[in-house]
Amino acid sequence: MSRLPFYLIVVLLLVIGIGMSLHRHVQFEVPWTPGEQRQVWEIEAQVNFIADGGPVKVEMALPSTQQGFRLQDEHTASPGYGLSFIEENGTRRALWTKRDATGSQQLYYSARMQVTPRAQAAPVPPPSPDDDTVWERPYDTAASQVIERAWARSADAFTFTRELIRDFSDERQGENARLLLTQFDRVPLLVRLLNQAGVAARAVSGLELEHGRRRQTLTPWIQVYDGDDSAIFNPRTGTKGRPDNLLLWERAGQSVLEVQGGTNSGVTFSMLSRTQPAEALVRERVTESSGTLLNFSIHSLPLEEQALFQTILLIPIGALVVVLLRVLVGIKTSGTFMPVLIALAFIQTTLATGLIGFLLVVAVGLVIRNYLSYLNLLLVARVTAVIITVIAIISLFSVLSYRMGLNAGLTITFFPMIILSWTIERMSILWEEEGPKEVLIQGGGSLVTAVLAYLAMNNPWIRHITFNFLGVQLILMALILMLGNYTGYRLLELRRFKPVTED
Template identity: 75%
Template sequence: MSRLMFYIIVGLLMVVGIATSVQRHVQFEIPWLPGEQRQVWEIEAGINFTAQGGPVQVDLALPSHQAGYRVLTENTASSGYGLAYQADELGRTARWTIREAAGSQTLYYSVQMLVSDDARSPAQTPPDVVTTPWERPYDTAASQLIEQAWARSANNATFARELIRDINGERQEENARLLLSQENPAALVVRLLNQAGVQAREISGLLLEDGRRRQTLSSWIQVFDESGEEWAIFHPLTGEQGKPDNLLLWETGGRAVLEVQGGTNSRVTFSMMTHDQPASAAVRNHYSEDTLLNFSIHSLPLEEQALFQTILLIPIGALMVVFLRVLVGIKTSGTFMPVLIALAFIQTSLPTGLIGFLLIVAVGLIIRNYLSYLNLLLVARVSAVIITVIAIISIFTVLAYRMGLSAGLTITFFPMIILAWTIERMSILWEEEGPKQVLIQGGGSLITAILAYLAMNNPWVRHITFNFLGVQLILMALILLLGNYTGYRLLELRRFKPITDDEKPS
């Protein structure tokens, strides 16, 4: 029963670790491999108006997460103005306010949009059907247009398509031309759709083209189906259904894009450009919205992120130690001392770390050998070794600096307490079992530290452990499985070599 519970725990760790990692990859688009690039659009909206010398309030509709695009960052430049972001069921807006302003005014809003195939539009509330009565003879023309398009349609989407073609297409007749004298094409289509009981509204979008300046928004028509849950977008002039890949929906609530109180001659223009940036940097800005299910180290300050980037590598080193000790049979001086030495190698680089480690241990053993003649107590002896290690590291660092070897300065990253205990253990081992065992365990520790360093310093491993915390659960499951192994180690198989030699035919 206990064995069954053990495998259930291991299985749960595996499943949860894999599931959380896949969830982060799918939901947040964190790549499995480092170095992947993502396309990002930088869009700047410039608002110009003439203030009349009194209080001013400016409202600008803002884009939101939507199909194909996701908001990364947004900034404003508005000297002297107060700023507040607001959101409701119709969308997001930025509101600038100032107590007194006069003359020409310019405000800027910039946003970075990540091109994302997995991004989805939020649920939208269908607009109310608003019917505005027509005066004669426009009422008759509107009724005839609605009847003709309705007869050729099967649902709200096809009705909207036929209506647009009747108004702006080759089938345009006198009725359409008469009504176009009262409304622009997009507003006319929406008005006729509402008159027929169809939920529809005019929305604004920006066609993205790299390097374009002083662009304006274009009008599109959003039509909801009979249930009010699904919607489709139509071009108000051609009647083409569907959202172009380069169309960024800027305002989808059916309200004005720009409203200025206390100013005249207001307008907003857009400039845009695109560039590629690493995927990890592109998605990092989402983490401020994370819930507990979307927990991420990226929500911490950068200093703490750098610390955890190293800490999260330790389980990889622990897995290497368990594998080499349990399956291979390598002996080490101390259980997880090689992991800490491997961490020091990451900071110093492997060649510098190896040289520094060998020098410190060699000199430390010589000094420790002298201390053994003083018959000190264990605590005092280890304390003396710690001070000796600190002195050795200090001397080597100063000498490296004097000789112009800047790499030698990183030797201070070695764990001094661990080195002191390593020297103490090796010295005792030398006295009890001889130099051969010192070389075996010291060499095993060094080999294990090098292999752990190679595993921990791999760019893919660093990327996976830092961005997918579920990997820690997978590593835990693997270590538990290795800890359950009771068979022969690989290095122990050589004991059976004489038997196999005897069984060979002569």
């Protein structure tokens, strides 16, 4: 019979599982390791103005997700004001309105921006350069000469911008540049000259992030387009590129703040840098995108179900350990997957407490089960009696440990009582049929398997991977299918060939 369909299924499971895991890591930035931290900037903008005593409209530019920063959440504080958010052409603005306002007014806006290299900005249409810029005399001649001088030393739009800005620096400033600066502000002047030269450019406003700073203002920068490429330039030095700590607050070349019905308006910024666990930020993103088709995430469930699945998703790890030990090593266990359930109990009780409790319950249960064998009971009645006995033993040990001040003993109640009862029943029958040696072999194998499964299931990295990447379950399925296809010798069987090696 062809094994091709089997191998196709295994490969398909591996590809789908790895693909789902990579999608979670790339799309939602779920970290591969637990405990990773992300830098988050908390920024507060305070708008101040004096209201004239009538209707008031306040419009302010808002930040958005952009290269290097992702908008995590935002809040406003504006008692008595109506508020709406306006989104157009990749830009965002807030509009506060009030029918009647008098005197000093304060409006607050706060945002949390996560630092992430994978964030991308929504596209903003480039401006159309105005070649027909009209200048008054003698500024028209000065502007033309400045443009000609920079154009001759450049090769493209970006190098032209760099040379033009440097011509207005203190070191290279000529008479034409000084004349223009007496009449125009630097940034609007540079943008006007760039547009006259046929270079698409606009002035943008950025906030330089620095931990603990208060009452900061936005600084102007110049964004230049060359075909499909764009770059940010420092209007004071001509340096190309956006600094890592620069958050572009306004990206469309519009005004940052517009106030109608008030005077003496202004906006200042305060900022703090914090570190937050990456998992908490991922949980927020997953909640926001809960309607996405590919968002197969446990984080979208209620917290109670999340806590339940965090344990359930560990069971395949324990099952893989059992398969490895039984198929490749050849360890015998009492029951196929009883060690997995015991390992789950160890997670709740801690390993030392769980081992002691398990040995005590099984030992006492075997003694009582030995007595029940003389009563010649039917199987169902005998197992039921063992179950009641196990419950009584666990209750007795819990009370005694509490009276002795050993609170760890109370966790023995996490043991699966039905499984313990069947374990005692199986070991008792095995003792009668095979002898105590086989009981020790299978009982010891069960404990060794349970301990190894516990160490694997309780590993922080494994708990993180299984809970955050559901594709891992498909990878585990593929590995178990491949192990199920193994028909070779087990490690413990190789000792049969020891006499051959001695000869």
